[in-house]
Amino acid sequence: MKFSPALQELMEALRCLPGVGPKSAQRMTLHLLERDREGASKLAEALQDAVDKIDHCSRCRNFTELDVCEICSDLRRDAATICVVETPGDVLAVEQSGSYRGLYFVLMGHLSPIDGIGPEDIGLDKFQRRVLDEGISEVILATNPTVEGEATAYYLTDMLQPQGIRVSRIAHGVPLGGELEYVDGSTLAHAFSGRRVVE
């Protein structure tokens, strides 16, 4: 059966959302038309608005509709420390933990020579200039503990340490509340090699 064209198009367009397959797209379409047309209109507007307005912060590359994002322009934050993360979602996760008051640099990806993603594609040339210009004292590497994330962290260390910048990597190990029994082997290996003397 053919659904009417406008319905069919909406169903297909919804598939651009991650985790939405044909069945959910159908359910969403019918739900919006039957019960929440106002919500659908608002969503259409919010989508277009976000696409039109949101760009990268000229300083940290995070998403923002301003030239310099709210975090970068917040004078109460420690401007001598920069935390390097892969995505805007990572910034959000760190902010929600409430454990960090410095600034950020968002790579919007990671080094991946196989996909043709080199240092300039993730803004590292710009980042190096920023670190030297702004007299940053410490760079905290919070890239993901994946092969690419680690490679990116190594590259950054090699780039910054010779300039006399203190470079640190966030700790990886057994998560709080995690049970040893259920933690995977490589995390445990990390936790052992990263052990600290109890003082």
Next chain:
Amino acid sequence: MKFSPALQELMEALRCLPGVGPKSAQRMTLHLLERDREGASKLAEALQDAVDKIDHCSRCRNFTELDVCEICSDLRRDAATICVVETPGDVLAVEQSGSYRGLYFVLMGHLSPIDGIGPEDIGLDKFQRRVLDEGISEVILATNPTVEGEATAYYLTDMLQPQGIRVSRIAHGVPLGGELEYVDGSTLAHAFSGRRVVE
């Protein structure tokens, strides 16, 4: 942390989709902005288009952007049989089964006196006129096997049978491929009371 306002608004607007909580909304927002801005624009357009154009078919009440929907205006279909369903999703399910070639009437709900939904709210006055005017020979009731769906089916039977219309109800029982062991009690009870003599 405050996300930038346009981002925040998009995240909240996405919550109007069924099954989307705060975490998925965040994931969708970042995915669209990082990787699929074109898809986001298309989705915005498809949403607005659907909301503006799609209304109910004047004959069967299904969703359509035409005055009379494609199924109702398809001359190859059996115009003497009408199948009554609760929602446009039900029409789709029946069509996909390929087992029915008649027309439909979509209630867009079911009788529910507690919620103030009476016969006129689900178009039954209009439906009765249509059945008589068009000389319908059989009405197949395919409302859901829920309390409200059954009540709606009884109401329709009471309304149509005195007019000499043949009224039937689709069979309820053990689904094909289902294992008896895992079928719930009321379905089994239905299957027993609806048994047929093997000929």
